[in-house]
Amino acid sequence: MNIDSIVKGIENGDHLSISRAISLVETNCVNDNVREIISRIYHLTGNAHVIGITGPPGIGKSTLIGRLSGMLHDSGKKVSILAIDASSPFSGGSFLGNRIRMQEALSSRGIFMRSLANRGISGGISRSAWDVVKILDAAGSDVVIVETVGAGQADLEVRNLVDTVIVVLGPGLGDEIQAVKAGIMEIGDIFIVNKIDREGAFLAIKDIEDTLAMSPGKKWHIPVLGLNSLNGEGYQDLLKVLDQRWDYISGDPGFKDGRLLMELRAIVQNTLLSRVEESFAGKNAFSRTISGLSDKTTDPYSAADRIIGKIYLKGD
Amino acid sequence: MSEERFSEAGKNLSLFKEKPAKVLLAKPGIDGHDRGILVLARAFRDAGMEVIYAGLLPTPEQVVDTAINEDVDVIALSLLNGAHMTVFKKVADLVKEKGITDISLVGGGTIPEQDKPALEKMGISGNYGPGTPMKTIIDHVMKRAAEARQKKMSGLH
Amino acid sequence: MSGKSHSFWEEKLKEYKRLLERENPEYGEWRSGTLSPWQKNKPASGNFENSSGISIKEVYNGSDLPDGYEKKYLGMPGEYPFTRGVYPDMYRGRKWTMRMFSGFGTPEDTNKRLKYLIKHGESGLSIAFDMPTLYGYDCDSQRAEGEVGKCGVNVTSLKDMEVIFKGIDLGSVSTSMTINAPAAVLTAMYIAVAKKQGVPMSKLSGTVQADILKEYIAQKEWIYPPEAHLRLIRDMMVYCTENIPRWNYISISGYHIREAGSSAAQELAFTLADGFYYIDLGIKAGLNVDDFAPRLSFFFNSSINFFEEIAKMRAARRIWATVLREKYGAKKPRTMLLRFHTQTSGYTLTWQQPLNNIIRTTIEAMAAVLGGTQSLHTNSYDEAWALPSEQAVKIALRTQQIIAEETGIPDTADPLGGSYYVEWLTTKLEEEAYRYFDQIEKMGGILEAVKKGYIQKEIASTSYRRQMRLESGEEVMVGVNRYQEKEDAPIDILRISQKAQERQVLRNSKVKSERNEKAVINSLNELEEAMRNEKLNTMPYILKAVENYATLEEISNVGRKVFGSWKEPVIV
Numbered sequence A: 001m002n003i004d005s006i007v008k009g010i011e012n013g014d015h016l017s018i019s020r021a022i023s024l025v026e027t028n029c030v031n032d033n034v035r036e037i038i039s040r041i042y043h044l045t046g047n048a049h050v051i052g053i054t055g056p057p058g059i060g061k062s063t064l065i066g067r068l069s070g071m072l073h074d075s076g077k078k079v080s081i082l083a084i085d086a087s088s089p090f091s092g093g094s095f096l097g098n099r100i101r102m103q104e105a106l107s108s109r110g111i112f113m114r115s116l117a118n119r120g121i122s123g124g125i126s127r128s129a130w131d132v133v134k135i136l137d138a139a140g141s142d143v144v145i146v147e148t149v150g151a152g153q154a155d156l157e158v159r160n161l162v163d164t165v166i167v168v169l170g171p172g173l174g175d176e177i178q179a180v181k182a183g184i185m186e187i188g189d190i191f192i193v194n195k196i197d198r199e200g201a202f203l204a205i206k207d208i209e210d211t212l213a214m215s216p217g218k219k220w221h222i223p224v225l226g227l228n229s230l231n232g233e234g235y236q237d238l239l240k241v242l243d244q245r246w247d248y249i250s251g252d253p254g255f256k257d258g259r260l261l262m263e264l265r266a267i268v269q270n271t272l273l274s275r276v277e278e279s280f281a282g283k284n285a286f287s288r289t290i291s292g293l294s295d296k297t298t299d300p301y302s303a304a305d306r307i308i309g310k311i312y313l314k315g316d
Numbered sequence B: 001m002s003e004e005r006f007s008e009a010g011k012n013l014s015l016f017k018e019k020p021a022k023v024l025l026a027k028p029g030i031d032g033h034d035r036g037i038l039v040l041a042r043a044f045r046d047a048g049m050e051v052i053y054a055g056l057l058p059t060p061e062q063v064v065d066t067a068i069n070e071d072v073d074v075i076a077l078s079l080l081n082g083a084h085m086t087v088f089k090k091v092a093d094l095v096k097e098k099g100i101t102d103i104s105l106v107g108g109g110t111i112p113e114q115d116k117p118a119l120e121k122m123g124i125s126g127n128y129g130p131g132t133p134m135k136t137i138i139d140h141v142m143k144r145a146a147e148a149r150q151k152k153m154s155g156l157h
Numbered sequence C: 001m002s003g004k005s006h007s008f009w010e011e012k013l014k015e016y017k018r019l020l021e022r023e024n025p026e027y028g029e030w031r032s033g034t035l036s037p038w039q040k041n042k043p044a045s046g047n048f049e050n051s052s053g054i055s056i057k058e059v060y061n062g063s064d065l066p067d068g069y070e071k072k073y074l075g076m077p078g079e080y081p082f083t084r085g086v087y088p089d090m091y092r093g094r095k096w097t098m099r100m101f102s103g104f105g106t107p108e109d110t111n112k113r114l115k116y117l118i119k120h121g122e123s124g125l126s127i128a129f130d131m132p133t134l135y136g137y138d139c140d141s142q143r144a145e146g147e148v149g150k151c152g153v154n155v156t157s158l159k160d161m162e163v164i165f166k167g168i169d170l171g172s173v174s175t176s177m178t179i180n181a182p183a184a185v186l187t188a189m190y191i192a193v194a195k196k197q198g199v200p201m202s203k204l205s206g207t208v209q210a211d212i213l214k215e216y217i218a219q220k221e222w223i224y225p226p227e228a229h230l231r232l233i234r235d236m237m238v239y240c241t242e243n244i245p246r247w248n249y250i251s252i253s254g255y256h257i258r259e260a261g262s263s264a265a266q267e268l269a270f271t272l273a274d275g276f277y278y279i280d281l282g283i284k285a286g287l288n289v290d291d292f293a294p295r296l297s298f299f300f301n302s303s304i305n306f307f308e309e310i311a312k313m314r315a316a317r318r319i320w321a322t323v324l325r326e327k328y329g330a331k332k333p334r335t336m337l338l339r340f341h342t343q344t345s346g347y348t349l350t351w352q353q354p355l356n357n358i359i360r361t362t363i364e365a366m367a368a369v370l371g372g373t374q375s376l377h378t379n380s381y382d383e384a385w386a387l388p389s390e391q392a393v394k395i396a397l398r399t400q401q402i403i404a405e406e407t408g409i410p411d412t413a414d415p416l417g418g419s420y421y422v423e424w425l426t427t428k429l430e431e432e433a434y435r436y437f438d439q440i441e442k443m444g445g446i447l448e449a450v451k452k453g454y455i456q457k458e459i460a461s462t463s464y465r466r467q468m469r470l471e472s473g474e475e476v477m478v479g480v481n482r483y484q485e486k487e488d489a490p491i492d493i494l495r496i497s498q499k500a501q502e503r504q505v506l507r508n509s510k511v512k513s514e515r516n517e518k519a520v521i522n523s524l525n526e527l528e529e530a531m532r533n534e535k536l537n538t539m540p541y542i543l544k545a546v547e548n549y550a551t552l553e554e555i556s557n558v559g560r561k562v563f564g565s566w567k568e569p570v571i572v
């Protein structure tokens, strides 16, 4: 499969092409393929409602996504899913376990779903997630759902990736909920208490509502919903809220500007960082400058300025 | 260690430089004995691979669907109930039907000697029986993954 | 469970910790005075740890056992806490039952086989089912392709059961059916056949496995989520307690837990934890523990670490009796008896140098007998790669006969009772079990632990560790990682001809064309309502659907609709 056919395939929503494109952007270094694909599909992006789902491990995120995506699909929307799993810090290997929970809902409907290992990047989200979302968006998705490893503070980053953050919590988390809350209360646009079939669901909803009431009011009123993801209870409300959210987003032309800026900043940051790494790699890096420093013909600040100039200019 | 071996086996993987081999482990067919496949899953992960375990009782369609969505390098199939000639074949046929040439198929389980040539012909290699040293299996999967990567790459231009 | 039971496990764990934490001055002196000088020139080599990760000392002595051990923890055979055996005379009165179980393709084949066995004096029939039946699929389901009649008989509708038992008086035999998820349906079919024969339910006798918890833990043959199956099992328990006094409705199985890679301690702990759950289930359903607990029996694995296995079986008896009496307030001694079937380990068999398997099986069978089993299945030496040949099955049976009639092993009850090592190990394994019970309780009970994947993960970790030890040679399997010879895997699988499936499909479509469709639909609808109403007992509704020739899959689909299907938690 070459880049041309991949790009054409994405336009047509072909799973093989989407999947291969993701493989190509799924590295932590930006290479020519990534640039070419993104530049050729970028004009197709911006139409999908990108929804991030986050919350503590085992709370039911994947189960929820399976059910939600099935319902969205059945209502005529095209849905794609990206699930981010943790990598093992030791071997670099990982289990991509989210798929099992959704498999049934996906396969029968032909919903595209991709797992991504967050290769050692703490914070839950791989750099490449941005590009993957663009590919799924460009492929004609109405909704792109992103599941992230919900580890409190760590996944604040998801805020920059998606239009809507759904924070999933559950009953009976007790002290845990306090710790989790500290990290993710600020980022949620919608709160869900999943597993309402269990004891303590009502209290959990109340608790979240109380906490939300303490923060200053925003234009978007943050709803708190109870769900049972095993039998679908509460899902109609969730669909309704998502529609409202989409209307809200569509009514605000500047909505995505902040995120675009964040992404741009991240790209510049990453690019510079990797150029720094590159230029300092190698045994004899900057040997002339180093001898200049030991000869005292220059000083560290002036030397750094010169190098920074070079790094900025390189490539373009 | 294994990652080194991996890049050695398929030189010039710069495009996928930082990507470990991605393997789908599946036990299609109705049979819940998963001791072996769970051990494999851990061993693969500890060898640095990205492992997707298809869970119990996936259909061949689900297996291939997953392989496409995840763009794995290898589909590793295991069956202990003797249905490999029907089930493995179904997977291989589906892969072919979808026009996929750059995902490798590896088999294992209780597979009699006389079935192996036919499986090889379908592109399913390995076909290791119980008691095969883990290293043998891992090396083979790594090798087949590298082959798949090589094909994926050379198709790009 | 209540707050009181919570502390029960903690107390027990404390008690056992105390029992095992003992000063042992003789051992200390012996080590420094005799052993160490001896070992100076030849240090011990090897790994002295059993499957449960318990490290074994060089020697055990009287100080390893608590004071008053014999009186309080050992007792005599047939007496509480039954450590030394459930019957006073053990094998002197009656040998264990040599139960060799196997499966045969079509109902016709099975019928022929059963009749042959009856003619040769067997009255205990044993039936294995094929995968589609075990998973609640019909012979013509897409999922059944290539599986019909393999590893057991296929049952799609009552018609198949009628064929299986044609010409066999269900009033005079006892039938054991290895069936779990669809146990209620198969039980109903058995009752329906009996009714047609004019045999009243009160005269039926038999066993179904119906241990659904171990399915989620190990064998993974389920249809619905756990709560749904447990509800159906509850219904079956209540129905059978009232109507079929000689129906053993749950055989609580550690065998599969062990085969899934667990240690002996895990097998012990998880199996008994399952058992306690069923006791809770019965009590919650309003049954009296002394009325239904005697219907529960156990099924253990006998693996290759000889003393560990014996200790495990002795520990199981002692735990069950103690907990039934102390926690559940059982009054009748019969209620406290842990009776069990044993099968030798399939996991330890190798395809390499297969005749070695005869030796392994012999040792494992001896452990089962020394552990006081009530019945025993010995594996055939070729089972690692094939469906057993007749000759191999015969050797397996002869193994039991030699132990029973030549060795003198059964002459006295619990011959290893009083061995310092065996008694210590029995107590130690009990402690391990109580530790798990306590932990499981703290997680919210066995059902929660299973739903979270905790139990499965514990087993997978043990199994992985063992595999790594085998790979590194720390653990030895003769012919596999030591003393190997060059040989090719002789794998030979049973190829059931497509004919079995074709014949089943044909019969099924005939059944479907002849049955009263309206009655089928009505009874399925009624069953659906019953399933939705927690307060109703589903058994009579299942029986009615079965009698109208609704198929296994049709009945299972009602459940699938009401309860949904089950995806296990991620356990890798």
Ligand SMILES: Nc1nc2c(ncn2[C@@H]2O[C@H](COP(=O)(O)OP(=O)(O)OP(=O)(O)O)[C@@H](O)[C@H]2O)c(=O)[nH]1
Pocket (backbone or CB within 6 Å): A056, A057, A058, A059, A060, A061, A062, A063, A064, A098, A101, A150, A194, A195, A196, A197, A198, A227, A228, A229, A230, A231, C451, C568, C569
């Ligand atoms: N009782 C109940 N259980 C649920 C519900 N939703 C999910 N579960 C169960 O919760 C467990 C975990 O579900 P997952 O969907 O894997 O949770 P997750 O948040 O994606 O987990 P990670 O990806 O591992 O962080 C599974 O056993 C589900 O069946 C619910 O509404 N009620």
Ligand SMILES: [Mg+2]
Pocket (backbone or CB within 6 Å): A061, A062, A063, A097, A098, A147
């Ligand atoms: Mg998940």
